[in-house]
Amino acid sequence: MKQSIxxxxxxxxxxxxxxxxxxxxxxxxxxxxxLEGQIEIGSPQxxxxxxxxxxxxxFFINNTGFFDISDLNVITSVGDPNxxxxxxxxxxxxxxxxxxxxNETHAISIGINDVVSKNLTYLLFEDSVIVLGGSVGFRIxxxxxxxxxxxxxxxxxxxxxxxxxxxxxLPEPYNSTHYEISARLSFExxxxxxxxxxxxxxVFNEKKEFLGLWIGExxxxxxxxxxxxxxxxxxxxxxxxxxxxxxxxxxxxxxxGIIDWRFPxxx
Amino acid sequence: xxxxxxxxxxxxxxxxxxxxxxxxGFIMLLLTYLLPTLIIGALxxxxxxxxxxxxxxxxxxxxxxxxxxxxxxxxxxxxxILRYAFSVGRALVLMxxxxxxxNGGILTSTIQxxxxxxxxxILANLKALLAVLILLNVLGLAKSMLEATNFLARKxxxx
Numbered sequence: 001m002k003q004s005i006x007x008x009x010x011x012x013x014x015x016x017x018x019x020x021x022x023x024x025x026x027x028x029x030x031x032x033x034x035l036e037g038q039i040e041i042g043s044p045q046x047x048x049x050x051x052x053x054x055x056x057x058x059f060f061i062n063n064t065g066f067f068d069i070s071d072l073n074v075i076t077s078v079g080d081p082n083x084x085x086x087x088x089x090x091x092x093x094x095x096x097x098x099x100x101x102x103n104e105t106h107a108i109s110i111g112i113n114d115v116v117s118k119n120l121t122y123l124l125f126e127d128s129v130i131v132l133g134g135s136v137g138f139r140i141x142x143x144x145x146x147x148x149x150x151x152x153x154x155x156x157x158x159x160x161x162x163x164x165x166x167x168x169x170l171p172e173p174y175n176s177t178h179y180e181i182s183a184r185l186s187f188e189x190x191x192x193x194x195x196x197x198x199x200x201x202x203v204f205n206e207k208k209e210f211l212g213l214w215i216g217e218x219x220x221x222x223x224x225x226x227x228x229x230x231x232x233x234x235x236x237x238x239x240x241x242x243x244x245x246x247x248x249x250x251x252x253x254x255x256x257g258i259i260d261w262r263f264p265x266x267x
Numbered sequence: 268x269x270x271x272x273x274x275x276x277x278x279x280x281x282x283x284x285x286x287x288x289x290x291x292g293f294i295m296l297l298l299t300y301l302l303p304t305l306i307i308g309a310l311x312x313x314x315x316x317x318x319x320x321x322x323x324x325x326x327x328x329x330x331x332x333x334x335x336x337x338x339x340x341x342x343x344x345x346x347x348i349l350r351y352a353f354s355v356g357r358a359l360v361l362m363x364x365x366x367x368x369x370n371g372g373i374l375t376s377t378i379q380x381x382x383x384x385x386x387x388x389i390l391a392n393l394k395a396l397l398a399v400l401i402l403l404n405v406l407g408l409a410k411s412m413l414e415a416t417n418f419l420a421r422k423x424x425x426x
Contacts, residue, residue: 001417008410012403019399027391145392150385 026140029065038062046193051257055108062101067141069096074106077133081153084118086110086130112257123156124259125163127190130156157190165201165230165248165265171239178233181212181242183265186227189220196220197254203232203265205246211238280346288342295338300331322376326368333360351415358408365400372397 033039042058063069072093078086091106115123122128135149164186171179181203189195201214212234220226234242245266252259304327337357344350372394378387 001413001420005410005413005417008406008413012406012410015403015406019396019403023396026396143395147390148387149390150387152385 022141025066026144029067029140030069030138030146032065033061033063036064038064048256051112053110053112053256055110057106057108058103059106060101060103061096063096063098065098065140068098070094070139070142071145072096072138073136075133075135075137076106076108077131078108078110079131079133080120080123081129081131084120086114086118086120112259116259121259121261123158124160124261125158127158127161128156130154157192159189159191159193159195160252160259160261161188161190163187163250163261163263165203165263167244167266171234171242173236174233177236178212179236179239179242181232181234183230183232184227185214185230186225187220188225189222192222194219194221195226195254197252197256200251200253201230201232202249202251203234203246204249205241205243207241208247209238209241211242211246284343284345287345288339291342292335292339295335296331299334300327303327323368330364330368333357333364348415348418351411351418354411354414355408358404358411361407362401362404365397365404369393369397369400 038061040060042060045056045058047054047056059074061069061072074091075088077088080086087108087110089106089108091104093102093104096102115121123130130153131151132154133149133151135147137145137147139145166184166186167181169182171181174180185199185201196219197217199216199218201216203211203213205211212232214230214232216230218226218228243266246264247262248265249262250260334357337353337360341350341353341357344353372392374389374391374393376389378389379385380387
């Protein structure tokens with residue numbers, strides 16, 4: 001019995017030392033990467049294609065830790081303050097071997113169609129707050145899962161803030177078939193990107209009867225205002241339907257996508 | 268009644284046990300409290316201040332206290348059956364402590380980034396490590412039971 005007790009004692013001591021060493025090294029390993037600056041996050045690069053805004057964030061990890069890092073998942077989410085998820089993006093890396101390094105890019109994609117389909121068009125016209133969530137999960141030594149997550153509230157500037165149309169004069173005859181109305185179309189671009197595209201403005205009366213339209217190219221820099229005169233032509237046969245108030249339908253088309261919205265005028 | 272000749276080796280044994288208990292207790296205090304505190308202090312740098320989350324600081328004291336207490340009492344009662352009882356007690360208390368301290372294997376903590384309104388939530392799944400720690404304590408428990416049995420068997424043989 002004495003031998004078995006002694007063997008058990010030695011086994012217990014060796015296992016304790018091994019377990020304690022593994023635990024300390026495994027938990028220190030990711031901390032070492034942070035302290036040594038072996039994790040680098042590049043500056044975000046925005047791009048537009050297929051009606052989608054893509055923000056690419058390059059990142060670099062040099063695994064100078066004691067163990068492999070496996071099942072690395074970088075998840076980001078973009079949502080509005082009411083909890084509606086606009087976009088969620090995931091980047092996965094299967095394994096970063098000890099001593100190995102990776103260069104990856106995490107892409108956050110926000111489709112204009114997603115914004116429209118999720119009733120988030122108010123973000124186009126009202127300044128608000130965007131909730132950005134980020135989470136990084138991985139396994140150390142293929143055994144210990146660790147996860148770090150955070151969320152940040154970022155102020156959002158609307159690209160078509162406070163759109164309005166002000167009719168300047170009563171309709172005047174333009175030619176034998178049309179009347180013209182001078183108006184001013186205005187909005188502020190509070191968004192971080194420039195607006196450049198074709199705007200089609202259709203004017204309806206209170207009974208939703210079509211009166212006339214204006215089509216023009218617009219370009220508004222980020223942080224700039226748009227306040228330009230527009231001339232709306234109304235067919236002579238429809239002029240009796242004009243009452244000075246109603247609804248304006250706006251159809252804006254750019255490389256970012258197509259946006260439609262309506263707002264009242266003459267209130 | 269204990270005569271003078273019998274009390275001399277007993278006193279010697281008590282002094283020896285007390286000395287050994289004090290020495291082992293100090294070594295354990297060094298290993299379980301002073302060394303981790305020094306390591307954590309060494310990790311901190313002006314660029315990246317590192318501090319143990321406040322909610323875990325008392326657990327380090329408690330762990331150190333449990334280890335030091337049981338080391339001291341098992342050495343003090345060396346040569347008696349109480350030594351093995353305390354060994355069994357240590358294994359049981361440590362098992363309960365690990366389950367409590369590691370929150371059943373899921374550790375969470377929030378780190379506030381200094382100077383920024385940014386908080387990072389850290390979640391660690393240490394269930395595998397907790398299982399290893401419990402198994403090691405079960406091993407210690409088994410060893411203490413065997414030692415106690417052996418001790419009693421020897422006592423019966425000598426009487």
